[in-house]
Amino acid sequence: MITKEMGIGEVVSQYPQTVEVFRNYGMGCFGCAAARFENVAQGAQAHGIDIDALMAALNKVI
16 A cells, blocks of 8 residues: 655655556656655645545555
């Protein structure tokens, strides 16, 4: 299960199928240096994304 505290890079590395979910939510984070340091909650907040909806979508694809 993916949690809000997991790093974005960690999630993508462990679950490559989540890339599409992040992109669908407007988080093209993979080329961004912040993706290496931000967790999912921080990235969602920075992009004004509903964290609960994002988490549900991420966990659904895994």
